[in-house]
Amino acid sequence: MRVFKSFAFWNQLFSLLMIVTAGILGWQLYTLDVLPGNIQIPVLTCLGLVCLIVILVKFEFSLSPKIMVGAFAVSVILTAVFGTGSYYLYRTSGTLSAITAVKKTSNNKVSLIVPVDSSIETPEDIAGKRVGVLKNIDKGGTEQALTQLEKRTDAQYELVELDSVPQEVLSLYTGEVDAIVLNEAYRTNVMELEGYEDFSDRTRVLFQASFKTDATNEALAVSDVTTRPYNILISGNDTYGDVGELSRSDVNMIVTINPVTSTVLLTSIPRDSYVPVDCGDAYACAQGQLDKITHTGINGITSTKQTLEQLLDIDINYTFRVNFSSVTNIVDSLGGIDIEVPEGQAVETFYADSTLEGVTEGRNHLDGERALAFARERYAYIDGDNQRVRNQQMVLKAIFDKATSPE
Structure with a gap:
């Protein structure tokens, strides 16, 4: 009698676990939308039917030890299968969430750069100096940098507009300007130019402005990725x-x-x-x-x-x-x-x-x-x-x- 009660307990427990793990698996399949639309409902329906059939077999043949043991074994196997599937779908969901996280902003860094041997040591020393800025390139970045520089110091300086990044750097090298405002995103471009490979060694950053810009990029979503390219x-x-x-x-x-x-x-x-x-x-x-x-x-x-x-x-x-x-x-x-x-x-x-x-x-x-x-x-x-x-x-x-x- 004690053995029978113990078996009945484990039988009921694994029946419950089978239903719970099947439900979790079905929910993850549905929310992840990993199945084509035309087979999603049939698959989820099959999960429910399999569990229902096992439960009905246990109920109808409760007096047949062999069938009950077989049904119990099936419920244990299905619980393991559903649990394993749920675990891997959970990990997949976490991975997809991590690698597809959308950043709402982009980071920008714009520097005030002087020659490495310049006598200009602080932003305040820029007073009365000539500062090169790009005329048509990165206007927004330049404005942000100058605005943040004004908050740092009230020093007055002369702006010299230049047409290109190479011209801006050349003007700094030749002494036409005492400093330049340059978006750090262009630094690599400069160092790829012949004769400017040592740009970072020949210059130093006197002041750097950091700011964020919107990086909204709406997807042109496809209604059904299982049928449309x-x-x-x-x-x-x-x-x-x-x-x-x-x-x-x-x-x-x-x-x-x-x-x-x-x-x-x-x-x-x-x-x-x-x-x-x-x-x-x-x-x-x-x-x-x-x-x-x-x-x-x-x-x-x-x-x-x-x-x-x-x-x-x-x-x-x-x-x-x-x-x-x-x-x-x-x-x-x-x-x-x-x-x-x-x-x-x-x-x-x-x-x-x-x-x-x-x-x-x-x-x-x-x-x-x-x-x-x-x-x-x-x-x-x-x-x-x-x-x-x-x-x-x-x-x-x-x-x-x-x-x-x-x-």
Whole structure:
């Protein structure tokens, strides 16, 4: 009698657990919307029917020990299956929430820069000096910096308007101006110019203004992603740390997904493509000016998106913004990725980080840092930036393969 009561207790407990775990699993399937619309209701209905059938069998055959033991075993197995499924869907939901979190603002830093050997030591020393500012570029950033500088000091100075970033830096070098106002997003651009590679060593920041701008980028949502094709822009900034920092958009990849044919097309636009720029919602940009596509990232993700829409004559439905840290974090979170390096594409050491082991022909397992270095490599290849684009696509495919694996 004691054994029977114990069995009855566990039988009822696992019946309850089966119903609870099935309910949790069904709710997560529904809220995550991971199933196509035409099979979502049938799947959820089947979950309920399976539980109902097991309960009815237990009730109808309560006097048959063999059937009861079998039904009990089924309820234990289903509880384990539903519980495991719920756990992994919960982790998936957390991952998706973390990596698709939308930042409402972008961070901006604009500096007042002087030569490293300048006698100007404090913002107050700027009194009576000539300060170079850009005439048509980053007007908003310049205004913000000067406004914050005025709050710091009441020193009076003369503004000298200049037409371009190279002219501004040259004026600082030649002494035509004593200081310049420059958005930090342009620093890398300056250091890529011939003769200006040591810009950071030859100058120092006297004062820096920090402010935020709106970064609203509404999705052009597709009504049913299981039946209608759509485009995703992956925009990669050349920075570490906060993805909200405005910087160049060095990677611009359009992912076109056709759910009907189950195909994905990756289209990469070279970073140095010279195109008419759409400013988007940037207030410090010359609409329609010709510039490199990478520089649109300084205006914000909306500028990059709308410039590419005009260039390719397409609609971009969704955007995904990443930077160096994003890549390393995603790859490491997945436990590394595996890539297949074609013959002739081996790299002994990476230009981006010579301390890292390169890649060999054939299969390579990469952690986050090596995956990033591989995606950035171009100097080791005759095909240069074109091969770098292929590497980036290989890394994206490997991330997708790992993320969708049973692991």
